[in-house]
Amino acid sequence: MFTGIIEAVGTIAAIEERQGDMQLYIRTAELDLADVKLGDSIAVNGVCLTAIDLPGDGFWADVSRETLAHTRFPALKQGEKVNLEKAMMPSSRMGGHIVTGHVDGVGEVLSRADDARSVRFVVRAPANLKRYIAGKGSITVDGTSLTVNAVNDDCFELNIVPHTVQETIIGDYSAGRQVHLEVDIIARYLERLVSCRAPEAESDGAGLTLAKLAEHGFMRR
Incomplete structure (x- = not known):
């Protein structure tokens, strides 16, 4: 389980095809791995992955065909930045909302506009997810817990404050970007x-x- 509060921005260091599925090596930058052991879960752009090797500056993870079919991971490129969050501990503060790390679908950023110091985005969700998205409700976008400002059919609006823009990959979003969505469980x-x-x-x-x-x-x- 996760909270949707991003702990670090990492980098896809290696992508290896493995008999129809994939292995990823994620360099974790400032994410502290001291308390992470083999088999632990780390969310990568909102996708719960299992650490299968810990070389020191990151971790390797398997990506199954099921995950490849329901995420934008097949389009990942070496050097791409990703949001990272370790699985929460029982003593963790619930700063965002309950996030499972199981992506429900892939959305698309339709527009980006500055609004004072914040940034407003409009995102289109897959048609089968729109009934779960409510104004002032919660949604996870690439692993980040966010509040929905407004909903218009299959599109929803987000207002991103400067801290979130700076500390996640959301600052790199532009129109046409595909993003992982997890609706409120x-x-x-x-x-x-x-x-x-x-x-x-x-x-x-x-x-x-x-x-x-x-x-x-x-x-x-």
Whole structure:
């Protein structure tokens, strides 16, 4: 489990094809690896990867075909910068929100505009994820926990403060950039809970709605 608070910006140091999947070597820069052991999880651009070797200045990780199919990792290039976060400890402060490191889809940055000292972005999400994105709700973009300013159909707006721009790879975003998205896990479980109580909800194509929440006792009428 992660919090979406990026701890360091690392670099893709090596990419190796391995019989249909991939191994990555990520140089971790200022990320402290003293408490990391083989088998531990580190989120790379929001993707939970397992450290299989720790040479000293970074770690090697396997990337499965499943991960390659649902992320932009096939387009990674050597030297590319990536957001890094170690798995949280039980004593960690929950600074962002609950992040699993399981990417739900790949979005696209549509626009970037300065807004005083902040930067505003508009991002388009895959159509199947838009029902999970709510204004003033949480979303993870390349592993960074962010607040959604507003939603317009399958597009959502973000306001990024200077610290986040400086301390993550978001500062490098421009229109056309693909980004990993992980929606709020609470929304996913709530939809599943409702659909299990009402099997017809899975087949009517409407997804989770206010009417369904009220019908099944999750809202006051």
